[in-house]
Amino acid sequence: MALNLQRRALSSMSSNTGRENVGILKGKAGTQRTIATGSTRQALDNVSNAYTTSTAGQDGKKKVAADHGTFKPRKGLVKSRATSSLIPVKEEKEITKKTVKKEKPASLLPVDISCLKLDDFTLPPGIMDIDTEDNDNPQLVSTYVNEIYMYLRFQEQLFPVKSKYLEKHTNLNGRMRGILVDWLIQVHNRFHLLQETLYLTIDLLDRFLQEITDVTRDKLQLVGVTAMLIASKYEEMYAPEVNDFVYITDNAYSSAEIRKMEVFMLKTLSFNMGKPLCLHFLRRNSKAGGVDAQMHTLAKYLLELMLPEYEFIHYNPSQRAAAALYLAVLLINGNACWNETLAFYSGYTQDELSILISKLASLVTKSETAKLQFVRTKYTSSKFMKISTIPELQSSVLTELAAQRL
Amino acid sequence: MNSYKKLEQLGEGSYATVFKGMSNFSKKIVALKEIRLQEEEGTPFTAIREASLLKGLKHANIVTLHDIVHTKETLTFVFEYVHTDLSQYLEKHGGGLNPHNVMLFLYQLLRGLAYCHERRILHRDLKPQNLLISELGELKLADFGLARAKSVPSRTYSHEVVTLWYRPPDVLLGSTNYSTSLDMWGVGCIYSEMISGQATFPGMKDTNDQLDKIFRILGTPTEETWEGVTSFPNHNSEKFGKYAHKRLSQVIPKLLQIPYAEKLASQCLQLNPSKRISAKEAMSHMFFSDLPPKIMDLSDVASIFVLPGLRLAPEAHTAHRMNIRTVPKMRV
Numbered sequence: 081m082a083l084n085l086q087r088r089a090l091s092s093m094s095s096n097t098g099r100e101n102v103g104i105l106k107g108k109a110g111t112q113r114t115i116a117t118g119s120t121r122q123a124l125d126n127v128s129n130a131y132t133t134s135t136a137g138q139d140g141k142k143k144v145a146a147d148h149g150t151f152k153p154r155k156g157l158v159k160s161r162a163t164s165s166l167i168p169v170k171e172e173k174e175i176t177k178k179t180v181k182k183e184k185p186a187s188l189l190p191v192d193i194s195c196l197k198l199d200d201f202t203l204p205p206g207i208m209d210i211d212t213e214d215n216d217n218p219q220l221v222s223t224y225v226n227e228i229y230m231y232l233r234f235q236e237q238l239f240p241v242k243s244k245y246l247e248k249h250t251n252l253n254g255r256m257r258g259i260l261v262d263w264l265i266q267v268h269n270r271f272h273l274l275q276e277t278l279y280l281t282i283d284l285l286d287r288f289l290q291e292i293t294d295v296t297r298d299k300l301q302l303v304g305v306t307a308m309l310i311a312s313k314y315e316e317m318y319a320p321e322v323n324d325f326v327y328i329t330d331n332a333y334s335s336a337e338i339r340k341m342e343v344f345m346l347k348t349l350s351f352n353m354g355k356p357l358c359l360h361f362l363r364r365n366s367k368a369g370g371v372d373a374q375m376h377t378l379a380k381y382l383l384e385l386m387l388p389e390y391e392f393i394h395y396n397p398s399q400r401a402a403a404a405l406y407l408a409v410l411l412i413n414g415n416a417c418w419n420e421t422l423a424f425y426s427g428y429t430q431d432e433l434s435i436l437i438s439k440l441a442s443l444v445t446k447s448e449t450a451k452l453q454f455v456r457t458k459y460t461s462s463k464f465m466k467i468s469t470i471p472e473l474q475s476s477v478l479t480e481l482a483a484q485r486l
Numbered sequence: 487m488n489s490y491k492k493l494e495q496l497g498e499g500s501y502a503t504v505f506k507g508m509s510n511f512s513k514k515i516v517a518l519k520e521i522r523l524q525e526e527e528g529t530p531f532t533a534i535r536e537a538s539l540l541k542g543l544k545h546a547n548i549v550t551l552h553d554i555v556h557t558k559e560t561l562t563f564v565f566e567y568v569h570t571d572l573s574q575y576l577e578k579h580g581g582g583l584n585p586h587n588v589m590l591f592l593y594q595l596l597r598g599l600a601y602c603h604e605r606r607i608l609h610r611d612l613k614p615q616n617l618l619i620s621e622l623g624e625l626k627l628a629d630f631g632l633a634r635a636k637s638v639p640s641r642t643y644s645h646e647v648v649t650l651w652y653r654p655p656d657v658l659l660g661s662t663n664y665s666t667s668l669d670m671w672g673v674g675c676i677y678s679e680m681i682s683g684q685a686t687f688p689g690m691k692d693t694n695d696q697l698d699k700i701f702r703i704l705g706t707p708t709e710e711t712w713e714g715v716t717s718f719p720n721h722n723s724e725k726f727g728k729y730a731h732k733r734l735s736q737v738i739p740k741l742l743q744i745p746y747a748e749k750l751a752s753q754c755l756q757l758n759p760s761k762r763i764s765a766k767e768a769m770s771h772m773f774f775s776d777l778p779p780k781i782m783d784l785s786d787v788a789s790i791f792v793l794p795g796l797r798l799a800p801e802a803h804t805a806h807r808m809n810i811r812t813v814p815k816m817r818v
């Protein structure tokens with residue numbers, strides 16, 4: 081059901097680009113509302129019960145389907161869950177093990193913040209200084225830039241998102257998270273918010289859900305919009321108002337509920353909003369690689385494609401940023417040229433990235449037929465250089481890389 | 487709020503009231519910053535940014551946030567209590583501070599700021615009121631309500647942030663591409679004010695008046711002295727008086743009495759942000775050559791006063807009655 085609605089929301093959005101008015105917003109929100117309210121909520125709850133008591137077997141699922149009119153999409157939801165999330169689980173275990181091992185260099189940093197000494201940074205021999213031309217541009221803070229990135233790589237480890245954290249939930253699963261995130265990307269787009277706000281929103285969402293495990297289905301969207309409200313207050317010059325979020329959920333929640341959730345979320349996350357984002361790292365990597373606008377945009381697209389995907393949640397922002405740029409350059413240049421300079425500034429060698437890169441390649445090969453389509457649609461616009469439509473994304477390199485996963 | 491007892495009010499800001507308080511467990515004196523939750527919009531964005539940023543900053547020259555207490559109507563930040571601030575200190579000891587103390591305060595200000603800048607945090611609201619001074623003479627940066635974590639390189643930020651007296655000319659001219667140099671102008675203003683006892687650029691009216699105060703001393707910039715200056719949004723050559731550049735010591739003669747003092751002041755107070763010295767560089771300036779070399783090796787959380795022999799000198803002038811000192815807040 082939710083999936084079907086999501087598609088409808090999507091098609092209405094894409095056909096109306098350029099005519100951004102309140103009416104469309106309302107229409108979209110109206111269709112969307114059903115994630116959280118009304119009879120649909122019940123339907124979704126039932127599906128989730130069926131899933132969580134999945135050992136109870138098919139009967140539950142079938143019964144749910146029969147109880148409500150829209151049989152087809154719901155079946156789709158159940159079916160794709162079985163195929164797309166159950167099978168990869170086995171691989172996932174191995175992959176995470178390996179990756180954790182390889183993330184070691186970064187974790188050698190002290191965990192106590194007061195032990196982190198950032199002074200006296202010196203560039204190792206053989207590494208190109210990519211900041212020499214910026215000494216006259218205070219905007220690029222060349223005096224501090226290496227210390228800053230050292231600090232960011234340290235800081236991202238303080239607030240990790242654990243793989244498969246939703247296993248602790250009885251009401252939610254990765255698919256629902258995906259649907260919510262896809263919708264949040266649409267809202268973000270509609271509100272014309274900064275890129276940083278989107279990445280922070282999803283980070284707050286994940287970190288909150290990993291702590292609070294009794295979130296019910298009908299409150300998931302409330303958690304999502306509240307995360308975006310907080311992220312906006314942190315990042316934006318002019319944050320949307322609470323009522324904008326009431327509106328976008330078509331009054332599924334009152335402004336008082338959102339304010340209450342805001343306080344709860346701030347408390348739960350102990351006001352720690354300052355986690356570094358993929359984008360911060362991507363900008364540095366792109367500079368180190370001297371890449372052009374097309375490669376940078378493609379990397380941004382790849383980063384955003386990962387957002388709704390549950391199997392990517394635990395990868396550190398710096399690691400995602402490195403893998404995204406690696407794949408972007410590889411696809412456009414035919415060669416990633418991941419030299420020592422790039423490895424140094426990104427923090428990862430080619431080997432350390434290989435698993436994530438093939439996972440990402442596999443995600444791209446499936447993107448055209450995937451259920452969640454908003455990111456791909458978003459990146460068909462000329463604002464994003466129509467990057468999701470470039471022929472390089474059909475390249476056989478991708479399928480070969482994706483095959484390496486197995 | 488049962489853990490803290492509220493004592494007298496210390497001050498009132500735009501989104502918060504500060505009280506002296508006492509911890510019911512440790513009996514320690516604390517400062518309670520009580521933030522009003524807004525009726526419609528909930529938690530103020532300033533509170534979210536301040537708490538989030540301060541949680542990541544553990545440094546002897548940055549005020550410590552001990553605790554956050556959330557109740558139904560209010561949000562209270564529990565800070566360490568520091569007995570005065572630089573504004574009050576300047577008022578109490580009029581006519582300029584003891585040069586030794588200027589050196590100690592300035593070094594601590596730079597130390598705290600370099601720590602922030604290395605973590606991509608801009609304070610954006612440096613002024614004497616926001617620099618707390620303990621009885622020992624420790625200086626602590628406070629009030630991060632307008633601070634921002636900034637990515638590198640970054641988009642533009644609102645230019646409506648700094649109290650005008652301490653606002654740099656590039657921001658006054660409408661630049662939104664500011665960076666760490668924004669805070670360094672404020673450092674230069676505060677530093678020269680500590681020496682002279684008077685605000686260096688006390689604009690009274692608006693942005694143009696503030697620029698006029700600056701140009702009267704440092705000279706009106708031209709394309710020759712500052713490339714690109716005429717392209718700023720608020721640049722208006724007809725409105726600006728044509729002033730020649732003066733040495734800072736012509737306005738603040740005391741700068742000549744302290745070795746390297748004028749040099750450092752002019753390196754901070756550069757009209758062109760790209761020529762301003764950074765906090766990190768300023769810390770190794772010859773101006774500080776009398777400080778013990780070990781001061782560079784202190785851990786972040788160690789106060790400079792752990793070094794033997796380092797202490798505040800007595801001030802020459804001490805007023806017995808505190809005057810109310812006001813800085814006009816003109817946010818244009």
